[in-house]
Amino acid sequence: MVSYVVKKALNNNVVIAVKDKYEFIIVGKGIGFNAKKGSRIPENKIENVFIKQSLGESKFDIVLKKIDSKIVGICEEIIFLCENELGIKLNEAIHTSLPDHIDFAFTRIKKGIKIENPFLNEIVALYPKEYKLAEKALDMINKNFTTKLPKDEIGFISMHINAAIERKDVNDTVEYMRKIGKVMEFISSALNKDIDKSSLAYERTVTHINFVLDRIKNKKTIKNLLLDSIKKQLYNEYDLAIKVAIKLENLFSVSVPEDEIGYIAMHLKRLKEL
Secondary structure (H helix, E strand, O other): OOOOEEEEEEEOOEEEEEEOOEEEEEEOOOOOOOOOOOOEOOHHHOOEEEEEEEOOOOHHHHHHHHOOHHHHHHHHHHHHHHHHHHOOOOOOOHHHHHHHHHHHHHHHHHOOOOOOOOOHHHHHHHOHHHHHHHHHHHHHHHHHOOOOOOOHHHHHHHHHHHHHHHOOOHHHHHHHHHHHHHHHHHHHHHHOOOOOOOOHHHHHHHHHHHHHHHHHHOOOOOOOOOHHHHHHHOHHHHHHHHHHHHHHHHHHOOOOOHHHHHHHHHHHHHHHOO
8 A cells, every 4th residue: 555755844733745646735743743755654643635736836836835834834734624623625725825825914914014804893793613713723823933913814814714615716705795894884874873893783784784695696585574564663774775775786786675675774773773
């Protein structure tokens, strides 16, 4: 039986290995500690395997050439953590996009550029499981590097994890969050108040808007039995909800049903009373 042979250690727990003319990323506790090129990896130490490529240059090789191998290594540990806790394999693109992002974050910090994530509260509301994993990821990164990344990075890492789960480009996730942020800014302006983004009402509104868009996308109809009552009792909020619906239609190229507008009005009422 052919064993994995070490080509390069990325850190104490991650190595690049060769087997049957293919290259692999191998994760295992202590697997890279004092690992020598050409040494064989004991099968019982292997916790996760990602097939990198057949021999020859790939996107991953380009990342390895320009990014510190320690950054690549910690990202592989993060990916393994996510896959292990989620019970799924993430989209392969994260093996290059995440280290590229973390390297860029370190570069900005070293240049004295402040990292801010304007969508942090929206991300917490929409991607709670990704956010929890990203919290652990940030802790792993900051324990292994002298340069420390701020809390705002949790949001950016969350978006990378979400994109990998949904098997889409991370830029699509970023663009979606940007549009959701615009909707919430529109609501804040229309209500003429600064809404507490950490409030439960704000979180519920963001989550509800996401559900509205998901239902429209999947052509799922929802009946609002309170619609007539909402129009009569919450006429101001309903009028504003129509404007929010128009904003959603313009940003996401969708058509928002009247029943959904009624539910949006109810959330606007809660935000108004904060």
